[in-house]
Amino acid sequence: MASRARVRAPELIGKGGWLNTGGNDLTLTDLRGRIVILDFWTFCCVNCLHVLDELRELEERHRDSVVIIGVHSPKFVHEADHQAVVDAVERYGVEHPVLDDPELATWKQYAVRAWPTLVVIDPEGYVVAQHAGEGHAHAIETLVEELIAEHGAKGTLRRGDGPYVPPEPVATDLRFPGKAVRLPGGTFLVSDTTRHQLVELAADGEEVLRRIGSGERGLGPDSFNEPQGLALLPDGTVAVADTVNHAVRVFDPAAGTLETVAGTGKQWWQGSPTAGPAREVDLSSPWDLAWWQDRLWIAMAGVHQIWAYDPADGTVAVAAGTTNEGLVDGPAAEAWFAQPSGIAAAGDRLWIADSETSAVRWIERAADDATDGYVVRTAVGTGLFDFGHRDGAAEQALLQHPLGVTALPDGSVAVADTYNHALRRYDPASGEVTTLATDLREPSAAVLADDDIVVVESARHRLTRLRLPEEAVRVESVAHRTQRAATDIAPGTLRLDVVFQAPAGQKLDTRYGPSTRLLVSSTPPELLADGAGAGTDLARDLVLADGVSEGVLHVSAMAASCDDAPDVEYPACHVHQQDWGVPVRITGDGTARLGLVLAGLDAE
Numbered sequence: 001m002a003s004r005a006r007v008r009a010p011e012l013i014g015k016g017g018w019l020n021t022g023g024n025d026l027t028l029t030d031l032r033g034r035i036v037i038l039d040f041w042t043f044c045c046v047n048c049l050h051v052l053d054e055l056r057e058l059e060e061r062h063r064d065s066v067v068i069i070g071v072h073s074p075k076f077v078h079e080a081d082h083q084a085v086v087d088a089v090e091r092y093g094v095e096h097p098v099l100d101d102p103e104l105a106t107w108k109q110y111a112v113r114a115w116p117t118l119v120v121i122d123p124e125g126y127v128v129a130q131h132a133g134e135g136h137a138h139a140i141e142t143l144v145e146e147l148i149a150e151h152g153a154k155g156t157l158r159r160g161d162g163p164y165v166p167p168e169p170v171a172t173d174l175r176f177p178g179k180a181v182r183l184p185g186g187t188f189l190v191s192d193t194t195r196h197q198l199v200e201l202a203a204d205g206e207e208v209l210r211r212i213g214s215g216e217r218g219l220g221p222d223s224f225n226e227p228q229g230l231a232l233l234p235d236g237t238v239a240v241a242d243t244v245n246h247a248v249r250v251f252d253p254a255a256g257t258l259e260t261v262a263g264t265g266k267q268w269w270q271g272s273p274t275a276g277p278a279r280e281v282d283l284s285s286p287w288d289l290a291w292w293q294d295r296l297w298i299a300m301a302g303v304h305q306i307w308a309y310d311p312a313d314g315t316v317a318v319a320a321g322t323t324n325e326g327l328v329d330g331p332a333a334e335a336w337f338a339q340p341s342g343i344a345a346a347g348d349r350l351w352i353a354d355s356e357t358s359a360v361r362w363i364e365r366a367a368d369d370a371t372d373g374y375v376v377r378t379a380v381g382t383g384l385f386d387f388g389h390r391d392g393a394a395e396q397a398l399l400q401h402p403l404g405v406t407a408l409p410d411g412s413v414a415v416a417d418t419y420n421h422a423l424r425r426y427d428p429a430s431g432e433v434t435t436l437a438t439d440l441r442e443p444s445a446a447v448l449a450d451d452d453i454v455v456v457e458s459a460r461h462r463l464t465r466l467r468l469p470e471e472a473v474r475v476e477s478v479a480h481r482t483q484r485a486a487t488d489i490a491p492g493t494l495r496l497d498v499v500f501q502a503p504a505g506q507k508l509d510t511r512y513g514p515s516t517r518l519l520v521s522s523t524p525p526e527l528l529a530d531g532a533g534a535g536t537d538l539a540r541d542l543v544l545a546d547g548v549s550e551g552v553l554h555v556s557a558m559a560a561s562c563d564d565a566p567d568v569e570y571p572a573c574h575v576h577q578q579d580w581g582v583p584v585r586i587t588g589d590g591t592a593r594l595g596l597v598l599a600g601l602d603a604e
Contacts, residue, residue: 007126008126009119009121009126011028012028012038012099012106014099014100014101014106015101015102015103016099017082017099018098019085019086019099019100019167020098021165026069026163028121032158033156033157034162035066035067035122035144036067036120036121037055037066037119037120038119039052039116040073040106040107041072041073041115041116042075042076043085043091043092044075044401045075045339045356046287047579049244050116050134050267050302052092053244055137057137058144063162064161065144067097067163069096070097070098071099071101072088073107076387076419076482077480078400078418078421079419084442085100087442089167090175091176091194091458096164097164110127113132113580114132114596116133117130118130120140120144120147123151123158124156127601128143129599130597132578132596132598133557133577134577134578138503139503139576146504172462174192174461174463175192175194176194176458176461177190177444177463178229179191179228179456180456180463181231182449183232186203189201190456191228191229191230192227193226195215196214196215196224196226197211197212197213197227198211198227199212200253201463205454205462206462212256213258224240224249226242227249228241228287229241229243229343230289231290231291231296232291233291233296236252236254239289239291239296240289241286241287242260242263242286243285245265246268246283248260248286248296261279262279262281262283262309263278263286264280264281267285267302268282270323270558274317274318277314278309278315278316283298283302283316284301285300285301285302285303286298286300287301287339287341287342288353288404288445290345291345292345294310294312297350301339301340303321303323304321304322305322305337306318319363319374320376321340325337325384325556326338326357326383326384327381327382327384329377332375335376337361339354339355340354340355341353341354342445344405344406346407349362350364351407352405353403353415354381355402356401357381357383358399358401359381359382359402360378360381360402360426361377361378363376379426379428380426380433381399386398386481387399387401387480387482388477388480389417389435389476390479391477393431393432394426394432394433395431397432398478398479399424400480401419402415402416403445404418404445404446404456406447406453410427411427412429416445416455418442418444421442422436422438422475424436434473435473436468436469437469437473440455440460441457442460444456451467452466453465484583486550486583486584487584487591488585488586489544489591489592489594490586490592491588491590493544493592494592494594495540495542495594496539496593497593497594498555498557498595498597499538499599500516500576500599500600502561502599506562507562508560508561509561509562514536515560515561516536516538516558517534517535517558517559518535518557519534519535519555519557520532520542520556522552526547527548527552528543528553531543538557549586552582552583553580553582553594554580555579555596556579556580558575558577559575559576560573560576561574561576562574578598580596582596
């Protein structure tokens with residue numbers, strides 16, 4: 001086994017305390033003799049949710065020797081609320097201890113720069129690997145097996161039950177419902193996300209008429225995996241965004257049947273097909289659905305895009321977005337989204353809740369191309385790091401991680417402003433944003449019912465019926481920015497090094513050209529005089545412009561590695577990818593090098 005740097009793991013501290021431990025606090029001393037994997041996550045982040053699912057199999061296979069610790073490190077203000085973290089741990093089925101670190105104390109101790117980040121600690125308490133982003137489960141599995149063999153031989157491995165203590169189950173009809181749709185008969189179909197079911201409720205929104213699905217995770221004819229979005233189709237069936245199955249299903253309320261129409265059950269990765277027969281193309285965390293212009297449009301949260309399924313020919317294809325995360329308007333093929341999670345059709349516009357940019361956006365046909373061309377525009381929102389609760393003119397209004405949009409009869413749009421616990425309204429005619437209702441609990445969607453609007457209160461586990469008010473509720477305005485310590489960098493030239501070390505038993509896949517990709521941009525764009533753009537080298541010199549004292553560097557990296565097996569004609573290959581947003585401050589005594597770890601350990 002290759003020698004590793006001996007870096008002692010810092011202690012785990014977090015003001016919010018511990019979850020899933022039966023009330024016990026944990027220390028690294030308590031965990032000595034076990035392999036510890038720290039998962040730095042935040043519950044708004046779809047990439048973090050992907051990693052939770054990637055780790056489930058490893059967690060089960062090595063439960064007697066590996067302890068996974070979730071370190072919850074918030075991006076949004078709402079995510080620093082302890083009860084919100086408690087809810088998220090149950091909502092996403094986290095079956096390991098979680099440290100609630102609202103002040104990012106442990107994040108800073110481990111020099112973490114991105115969500116998600118995984119840190120592996122050996123049984124003697126030393127950091128042996130760090131991985132940022134998704135796609136590392138196979139590498140960590142290999143490392144875990146090496147550590148088990150090494151420390152088993154040394155006598156430093158301690159097997160046994162881990163510290164996880166499941167919380168007591170709570171009896172409610174719904175558990176963290178995601179979306180809802182009103183059926184032609186006046187009843188409601190709700191995605192009961194945490195229980196992996198659909199639930200039909202009576203017209204009062206309360207009485208349970210039937211449950212659809214076994215309640216176990218799966219992609220069978222009677223199972224879902226954290227379903228979210230629902231859309232009523234012209235023939236009376238309902239399309240279902242089966243989010244963690246990376247699939248689109250169709251449920252027939254009359255026959256009670258369930259069919260998969262798009263997706264393979266596998267997550268889409270860079271280099272995979274982006275169009276073709278719908279059952280042969282991978283998807284990535286479809287979150288919401290809408291029927292518009294004779295196609296089913298998909299808010300593909302996992303890759304920051306909008307896709308469309310055409311039932312006429314059974315195909316699916318990317319309709320808008322590049323997979324780069326951010327807020328960029330323009331031609332659909334060039335636009336950037338950030339975890340689109342709500343979608344609604346209204347005449348000639350397709351409205352989108354773009355959650356990570358706290359934005360409301362729309363797609364429409366381009367004026368100069370009445371056939372196939374679409375453009376993306378933004379109504380509310382400015383980017384990844386600005387959010388809050390502020391009404392008024394749309395160009396200065398603020399939302400906080402909205403998950404749903406609903407077209408209203410007057411042409412305006414209701415917004416499930418999830419982390420503000422509010423229902424907001426954007427009026428295209430006046431360009432104003434108002435607040436319709438407050439004191440909701442993580443509203444994730446809403447559906448019209450005659451003169452009422454029925455809100456999915458996800459964290460209150462219910463549907464809440466509201467009368468559509470004529471007057472807006474007045475609230476105190478508040479604005480926030482994502483709070484992370486800025487990295488001090490020196491003026492002039494900054495050396496950017498993305499560290500990637502192919503996992504043991506693998507090598508870079510160069511059979512078809514470069515196996516790495518690096519994309520760099522900045523906010524404001526004027527921060528970089530040179531060095532922005534795409535390339536294949538994971539190291540680059542960035543030239544900082546004069547006169548700009550601070551900003552954010554946006555770095556997206558990808559690397560593909562394959563099993564190093566000369567005797568295998570088609571060895572298994574793996575994609576590793578991550579996006580960073582690094583706040584920087586230019587100072588005379590700052591560093592001239594920025595190292596970001598994609599996989600491995602930074603030697604400098």
